[in-house]
Amino acid sequence: MNRIDAFFTQGKKAFVPYITAGFPNVEATLENLKILVENGADIIELGLPFSDPTADGPVIQTSSFKALEAGFKIDMYFDLIKQFRELYPEVPVVCFTYFNPVFHIGVDSFVKRLAEAGGDAMLVVDLPFEEQSELELPLEKEGLHLIPLIAPTTGNDRKEKVLKEAGGFVYQIALKGVTGMRETVAEGVSEMVQETQTYTKLPVCLGFGVSSGDQAAAIADTADGVVVGSALVNCIDVNLPNYQDKFTSLVKELAEAIHA
């Protein structure tokens, strides 16, 4: 069974942290992954840095550029997942990426390498439903999920179409905009999640803009999971080089809020 499906059979709310692979460097990424899991992360979203992250706000953009400047390569990405998998055989890993690196390496080859390394799913931010066909088959062959995204702009007809044959979990985007921290969670997110839940049996995880335990707790009332990215990456960035303690306590705060 895919590790994501296995996780959700427990009926537990998911804390889904995102970090950018290779930021601040490869070694630190593995250490950060350990901190995440040891302090309550349920599903890991590992970002593959891309030169032109058009769906990301300043925090994740900066982390991606720094990773690439430090010489991060796709080979290292698969190695990281492999090392992580040896340490944590059960914790699901989602590959968060833009389509070009996948397409350029070759869709079949990318998916195969991801599966061999121990990845469980892909989330491709610039590959909407209409363009997914070339990735669907290779993923299915390897037993990996393609995580569907639902935006505040996605109408009901479209939701039905997008979610009909989806697997893994649904990523509900909380707001119109790019990734990044927001002071308050967008209004009406509970309703948004509930509405999406009527179109699917899959768990619905909400992300974009979540930056504190209080926000995460409120979301976890309705959502099946909470995705936090920029707040974590920012915590690393602003506290470099000795960010570990602050990073650990933010991870704990979020995990406790979501699991409470």
Next chain:
Amino acid sequence: MTQPLPIDGRFGEFGGQYIAETLMPAVQELEEAYQKYWKDEEFQKEYHYYLKQYVGRPSPLYFAENLTKKLGGAKIYLKREDLNLTGAHKINNTIGQLLLAKRMGKTRIIAETGAGQHGVASATAAALLGFECDVFMGEEDIRRQAENVKRMRLLGASVISVSSGTGTLKDAMNEALRNWVATVDTTFYCIGSAAGPHPYPAMVRDFQRIIGDETREQIQEAEGRLPDTVLACVGGGSNAIGIFAPFVDDKDVALVGTEAAGDGVETGRHACSISGGEVGVLHGSKSYLLQDPDGQIINAHSISAGLDYPGIGPEHAYLHKTGRASYVPISDEEAVEAFLLLTREEGIIPALETSHAIAYLVKYAGDLPKDHIIVTNLSGRGDKDLMSVNEYLEKKEQK
């Protein structure tokens, strides 16, 4: 009147809609509106009214006698898009898109710009038609195209400086897309290149094909036949696709695009997505791109801000792949020489972008027979480029 929109948004394997889910409904809404209004008589009437009375169309097709004599070969005609209001072909498209935006009930437009020509054309159409207008521009381009920045601000637009990447056109487009995701309810994204997600490449082509439609009539009138070659510079490719479009089915008419080769394709410092790139996905469509073995986008290099882009419109990719059009690299040095030559021979100062097409004439027109007719799209005027040309010449002298 026009080629139909590609049904699945593709030109062969190229094109498509590779964008964030949040934008998909907006792009689909645009496609519907475009399909509806492009066929709407009132819309066409209004669009052509502004092209004639406001932009100053039709633009002349000028026989460049001095240049023809100087080069001693093919007969050279210049399609004078530099004489349009705002000094380039870009206004054809911004008038079209903003008339559409108005019908869609949008109140604000955003645009990306490299050389500033599309920014100025957007700001102009926004002033005319009553839109709030924000233009995203790379900080390097803001420096080298300072005059156009002043023009945009004068026209009431806000120019937003983009410092990520190399601070050029690609980065401006990234930032425009990020802004659009957050403002999609009220905002219309006015793309200037024949690039971006479907329906933009086809829509921009259709709003620019007036260049080719007029050329066809004018050359028939002047020569009683179609040209042997149609030539244009290509960055994203809007002026080229505009003049190519009505000739695509005329198999005897050669279509030639010139890509910016910067310091030379072999140096790696260039903007030749076809001659030096591979197929990939950026800014919403699949096409040729400058990229490294990991699929990371490589920064383009060109003296011309408008061609300084690591991709090319998907229809050009298709015309290349099928062999219908050919794409030729032209270096900074060749472009600057052509810039000076046209200025001195004809008294026409071409844009640096356009100078890449003129350079093709300098290189090859002399070897062609005297009855070979080449129509070149003189896509824009070069007043904006005096600083860049002077900087280039000074640097060259120092060497």
